[in-house]
Amino acid sequence: MLGTEIVHYLGRNMLAQDYYNQIGAKKDFEDPLYLEKIAPHISKDAKIVEYGCGYGRLLRLLKKSGYTHLVGFDFSKSMIDRGRRENPDIDLSVTENRKIPLKSESTDMVLISTILTSMIHKDDQKALIAEILRILKPGGILYLSDFLICDHPRYQEKYIQGQKQFGEWGIYTTSENLTVRHHTSRWILDLLSPFDLQWFEQFDFKTMNNNPARTIHCIGKKV
């Protein structure tokens, strides 16, 4: 179980929001988007929403591939400010508390890429998935990518320390003082259990700080 003080602190998402406002907004992200896996599911004029869109890197990629109806939300004002400068033709807004200010069943695809890693509480992740299910049309898809628990030696000591501090394997605090969670593939598939799973695959990857990592990419369809 997470300690009460830490639950209180992280529960308000202050650490991650501060990190992305002050440090993260100056970084460039790398996790890819497998466009060829998306193409069979949606048309070019489909409404696509990215939650945790950062500075709009993946929405820009979708735009370049011909998708026209793109909307991004992020809780970091610095990220959205940068996104509006770099991608003035994409609709980007700040939102908080896992709320997506859109009508129910209004969206063809939701994208969440490397955002669950900074949502330490599993209940927060479930709440986000419920919000995504609310805005997706029946037959709409969720594309999710995130970090898995990695057996590379550099993580073992971090996971051991994290287990002492947070009581769970996979949560740790980085050298930049960002507390993150790496997931089991079982947990990601549990999160996607309300969806009809269309695809999932694991990849070796390098993080924004050039560290080795393992990621999972998946697509689920709202039934």
Ligand SMILES: C[S@@+](CC[C@H](N)C(=O)[O-])C[C@H]1O[C@@H](n2cnc3c(N)ncnc32)[C@H](O)[C@@H]1O
């Ligand atoms: C590693 S960045 C990835 C950005 C983008 N998805 C990409 O791949 O280029 C993670 C983003 O998620 C945002 N984020 C993290 N937790 C969030 C939350 N609870 N609500 C909204 N945005 C969040 C951060 O501000 C940051 O922009």
